[in-house]
Amino acid sequence: MPLLVAGSAQALEFKLADNEITGSLDSTLSYGAMWRVQGRDKDNITDINADDGNRNFDTGLVSQVFKLTSDLSAKYQNYGLFMRGTAYYDTQIMDKRNDYYDTTNGVERPSQSFPQDDHFTDDTRHIAGRKAELLDAYLSGSWDIAEHPLTGRVGRQVLNWGEGVFYRGGINTINPVDAARFHLPGSELKEVLVPVEALSFNLGLTDDLSMETFYQWKWKETRLDSVGTYFSDTDLFSDGGNTAYTTEDNPLIKELLAGYPTVASLGLLGNGPHGPNAYLNPNTGTFKVANVGKDIDARDDGQFGVAFRYIAEELNSTEFGFYFVNYHAKEPQIAVDLRNYQGVDVDGLNALLGPLGLGEAVPGLSTLDMASNAEARRDYVEDIRMYGFSFNTTLGDASVSGEIAYRPNMPISISATDDILGDLLTQGVLGQTNLFDANVPAGQACAPVAGKQLCRGELFENYERAETYNISLSTIYNFGPHLSFDSMTGVAELASEHIRGSSLKYTAWDGSERRFVGAQDKAYVGGNDDDVQIDRDSYGYTLLLTGSWNDVYAGVKLSPYVVYQEDFSGNSDRTGNFIEGRKAYTLGIDASYLNTFEVGTQYTSYYGAGSSNSMRDRDNVSVTAKYSF
Structure with a gap:
């Protein structure tokens, strides 16, 4: 007979087969709501292929999400099982019409839902409105091979490589990102990276040197905000788009x-x-x-990697990492x-x-x-190669880490x-x-576009391979008891992107010289100039400061926090991180009771970079409530 007991945070623990199999079921039931608190910028709804998300929401409630996430873990001898699933429902997507017609003044302006412009597309409803899916699902094991420890996992899993904290595009490129789920009020970081089917091993070669390797037999793409949702800023690149x-x-x-x-x-x-x-x-x-x-999906096979990590005891136990990954683009x-x-x-x-x-x-x-x-x-695009180096160490009360990711054949958008x-x-x-x-004849019927020939009967690819470097340096500092807090922690990361091996320019059909498109995706035909196009070098940083007051009242802990982010120089390529001058900050506070019940609220503001910042009028306030059992 199975034995069921309540563990920490009311998790359901179980034992089977005369206690040889042990496990637990941890679930979190959450509610999240978000309100738009800033009116539309009339200049931010002029691009007919990028404005559905902005037009769809007046000030007021933009998202109301009910969600259940459960983790199941079990262990038998030296083998384990882990599964995670989630299901959510957003009433604002599923149960109401949007506010698109409030912006058109009776003039027909087709959205991706035309002719029912005040509805969300079916794809958007099925992805952002309601969804139940299995996330992680893998078996694990641990063995000793000739006195060398070996661990392995097979199934849907997330592999975190490198030392990056806030920015994508570094060493940690193995798993795609679910931006749509990340923007749901009440989302957690563990839900951002999308688990992918893979086989992975970690082998201890010596006391100080280990090797990790993986092979993925399934490819998945990054999920952008679905067309027409509050944070979507493209009607073509994300799910739900159908017409330009x-x-x-x-x-x-x-x-x-x-x-x-x-x-x-x-x-x-x-x-x-x-x-x-x-x-x-x-x-x-x-x-x-x-x-x-x-x-045009990438193929499932051909994604693999290897990493070596070495701990240098003589250098304050600094860990160095060396990486190689062959992968297919997620964006x-x-x-x-x-x-x-x-x-x-x-x-x-x-x-x-x-x-x-x-x-x-x-x-x-x-x-x-x-x-x-x-x-x-x-x-x-397939078969991108990444070579990486990382380190992490401690300096007093601070942990310091950094990484460099080099790609000799990274696809960069041209136009x-x-x-x-x-x-x-x-x-x-x-x-x-x-x-x-x-x-x-088809192959001879052509037009010059993006510095190349676009011909009838052919597929025109709008990218060029170039060398790229993604570099980051980060620190986590433990202030300890400070400024009335029982504990206080600061996190800072400086990141940059560098492009070489390409002129980053092309000759347009009229003979003019143009620069490759930047992260803003701003067109010359729309009256934009070189200032909003790509730069060879771009930089940004993020700062986070959080503290906690323990036992404020009978087991209640309060944790205020502030996050500030700035892209202070240069524009990335279209899939990169940085838009010069773009800034954002978040102020929030969480309250938890005995690690079981948690409520929180936060305010986020986006500003800077003028018309290049598509989020500049999306300031919002959100509240969340979570119960773990």
Whole structure:
């Protein structure tokens, strides 16, 4: 018969098979709510492909999450089992319409949910609104091999390598990140990294030297904030996106939009996988410029790594780490897929419209047709190599650590998404490309985009491989009893990104020189200049200070904290960490009772970097309550 007992924090402990199998079930039931406390910046809802998340929420409640997370662990002799699962429900996504129409003043402006713009997409509802999933699930074991300790794990697991604290992109690239779950009020750090199926071992070679290795047989991508949720700032790169639009306040374009359906009805347009252009609005000048196609996922195999760690006793027991990882990108590049587009019979269209004096409209109509059948696809690049070095040591009451991650073949985005689309449209309308001409062989029907040739019948990849260095230095300082606190701790991390092996420039179709796109994804066609594009070197830092008052009242502990973050120099590549001038701070306090019940509240403000900071109007207040049993 199983024996059940209550352990620490009311965890359910059990024993089976005459006490040979022991284990515990730890669960946390939580509630979290977040309110927007800052009105929209009217200049932050101008990008039709990036504004759904901002338009969807007026000030007030933006997220209300009920969540259950459970950890099951069991042990038999030298073997173990660990499983973690979670389920959550957000009432603001699932049970109400959003506030999109409050921003349009009755003018039709399509969202990713068009024509029901005040609804969330199905993908967003299924990912951000409600979800139940198994996270960790692995078996572990420990053995002695020729007097060398060996531990191993097989199954869904998280591997934490390196010494990075706050920033991604360093040595710790083995597991993807779930940004969508991280932004749920009441989320915990243990839920941020996504467990992936892998086999891992750690072998003690000597008393001071160990080796760790892994092989993943499953690839998973980083999960960005779903389209239309409060923190989402892209309608193309994340789940829930389906269509790219543009708005052109040009009388010629509006005339083309008005005439396109008539010509399409004659069968001379729409010769592609998506048929004639499905969204054209002559009144506003808005039309579809691309479909969001199926992701180009990386393959499951080919991700592996090895790490050696050495403790130098003579150097104050400093630990040094040496790493190699071959992995596939977790964050996407954008590719343009024209492999299934056959083009337009330009000769036939000229024969029809020329006698009517409308021959000049042929390039524009053909361009609209091409836009209807172009596919923007999230492209996950394979076989990125990472070589790393790290250290950690103690200096008095402080622990100090640092790392360097070098990648000789890191994919770097070339052009902003809107520049790709805008350059294609401009060349097409002006008749300066034969890309859409079905009478020209596919491989020869091309247009210069992002310094390369984009051709019909091919997949255009918008990235270049370059050398990158990610460097960080961090410290954790234990102040002990200080400033009335029973304990106080400070954490600081300085991080930087450096790009070499590329000019980071390309020649546009009109002969102008442009820099590669930065983390802002700001387009030249939108009136932006070099200042908001990529830099070779970029830097930022994060500071955290927290304290605690124990037994404030009958087992109640209070823990206030403050976090400050600043990107103080340079812009990263599009998937990087830094946007120059961007700042944020958080003020919060948690109260816990006997490690069983916890409540907390915090205020977060985003500012700096002007229009480059898409979060600049998302200040928020959140409250959480958790019960562990």
